[in-house]
Amino acid sequence: MKIPVGVPDFDEDEVQQAVKVIRSGWVARGEELEQFEQRLAEFIGVKYVVTVNSGTAALEVALRALEIEGKEVITTTTSCAPTANGIIHSGNKPVMVDISREDYNFDVEQIEQHITPNTAAILPVHIYGRPANMERIMAIAQKHRLPVIEDCAQSLGAKFQGKMTGSFGEVGCFSLNINKVITTGEGGFIATNNLTIAEKARIIRNYGREVSRSDYCYTMLGHNFKFTNLQAAIGLAQLNKIDRLIAARRSNAAYLTSLLNDVPGMQLPSEGKGEFSIFFSYPILLQQPGIRDQLKEFLEQQGIEVRTLFRPMCDQPYYQKLMGKSQQQGSKSQQQGGKSKQQYPQAEYVGENGFYVGCYPSLTKEQLEYIAESIKEGLQFVGRAPLKP
Numbered sequence: 018m019k020i021p022v023g024v025p026d027f028d029e030d031e032v033q034q035a036v037k038v039i040r041s042g043w044v045a046r047g048e049e050l051e052q053f054e055q056r057l058a059e060f061i062g063v064k065y066v067v068t069v070n071s072g073t074a075a076l077e078v079a080l081r082a083l084e085i086e087g088k089e090v091i092t093t094t095t096s097c098a099p100t101a102n103g104i105i106h107s108g109n110k111p112v113m114v115d116i117s118r119e120d121y122n123f124d125v126e127q128i129e130q131h132i133t134p135n136t137a138a139i140l141p142v143h144i145y146g147r148p149a150n151m152e153r154i155m156a157i158a159q160k161h162r163l164p165v166i167e168d169c170a171q172s173l174g175a176k177f178q179g180k181m182t183g184s185f186g187e188v189g190c191f192s193l194n195i196n197k198v199i200t201t202g203e204g205g206f207i208a209t210n211n212l213t214i215a216e217k218a219r220i221i222r223n224y225g226r227e228v229s230r231s232d233y234c235y236t237m238l239g240h241n242f243k244f245t246n247l248q249a250a251i252g253l254a255q256l257n258k259i260d261r262l263i264a265a266r267r268s269n270a271a272y273l274t275s276l277l278n279d280v281p282g283m284q285l286p287s288e289g290k291g292e293f294s295i296f297f298s299y300p301i302l303l304q305q306p307g308i309r310d311q312l313k314e315f316l317e318q319q320g321i322e323v324r325t326l327f328r329p330m331c332d333q334p335y336y337q338k339l340m341g342k343s344q345q346q347g348s349k350s351q352q353q354g355g356k357s358k359q360q361y362p363q364a365e366y367v368g369e370n371g372f373y374v375g376c377y378p379s380l381t382k383e384q385l386e387y388i389a390e391s392i393k394e395g396l397q398f399v400g401r402a403p404l405k406p
């Protein structure tokens with residue numbers, strides 16, 4: 018049996034919507050794009066959505082639309098590189114905070130100690146589809162008068178205390194790439210209640226020019242971050258079934274948990290009080306260090322695709338170099354270069370001992386049972402004999 022870590026959920030509706038747009042000739046801009054932005058805004062519960070061509074672009078656009086430049090932005094060290102890249106591309110420096118081992122999100126207790134006079138924003142990531150504690154994060158942000166930009170690339174539809182991720186902060190940044198809850202192949206968007214931010218975002222994505230003006234007037238430094246009408250058509254078909262897609266992910270996760278609950282030595286994904294996760298994936302943390310890679314190899318030999326949980330970003334060569342450089346510039350909070358073992362013990366442990374398997378809607382009961390059985394078998398196997406002679 019072959020079980021990939023992610024499979025998009027496309028059917029005839031996506032095909033029909035895409036064909037309709039191709040036949041109309043309006044593949045770049047058009048009605049579907051406007052409708053898609055409006056429907057996303059309604060779904061998230063914000064006034065404005067501005068689509069862009071990736072989640073990475075959304076992060077850069079959000080910071081630039083907020084006019085944050087040359088500052089420090091506090092984020093978590095357990096994320097995908099684009100989180101830090103969005104901060105760097107906007108001309109800012111990421112300042113990384115360790116995570117909580119329980120939910121892999123910000124260790125909220127540690128945020129304040131990283132705030133300096135140069136801090137301009139807090140950027141939580143709702144990782145693996147589980148919402149960060151937005152009540153605590155918003156309270157810290159309000160106390161220090163800092164805007165919050167949420168990285169919701171993996172959390173479209175996740176809620177904290179009944180409110181959608183991406184609607185707490187000044188801006189929410191989302192991805193629509195292939196393994197996300199809904200996908201348009203590639204793509205992303207920002208969500209905000211702030212009209213000025215939405216307008217600036219529209220200018221930045223369009224070479225720095227206001228589309229509504231016919232006099233070709235460039236008011237900002239822009240990119241071509243445009244999302245297409247063809248993508249929007251596919252996105253609309255995806256959005257029509259988002260509730261079902263999320264329900265299926267949640268039910269798959271619940272089934273896997275019921276099958277694995279009695280296996281000792283593993284931390285399974287869970288939901289804290291007031292949290293509604295969309296189970297972007299099914300992350301597992303092994304309590305016995307040093308066996309993850311062998312277990313991963315075993316599962317892959319059974320045909321189950323497995324991904325390791327994110328290594329701390331500050332362990333990655335590029336960010337080590339960058340932070341080493343900023344260390345010389347002397348900011349207390351940036352003295353992180355090459356020190357993750359001491360400074361980020363939780364992120365380090367998770368990066369070395371965590372892995373995830375897929376949790377996507379089309380997984381069958383039989384496949385989920387096969388995944389659970391293989392994990393159990395693999396756990397028995399590891400530590401007993403090396404996999405390869």
Ligand SMILES: Cc1ncc(COP(=O)(O)O)c(C=O)c1O
Pocket residue numbers: 070071072073074096097099100142168170171191192193194204205
């Ligand atoms: C947490 C996180 N942030 C940002 C991104 C960037 O999104 P994109 O791939 O659309 O640029 C990703 C991408 O997968 C992600 O997982």
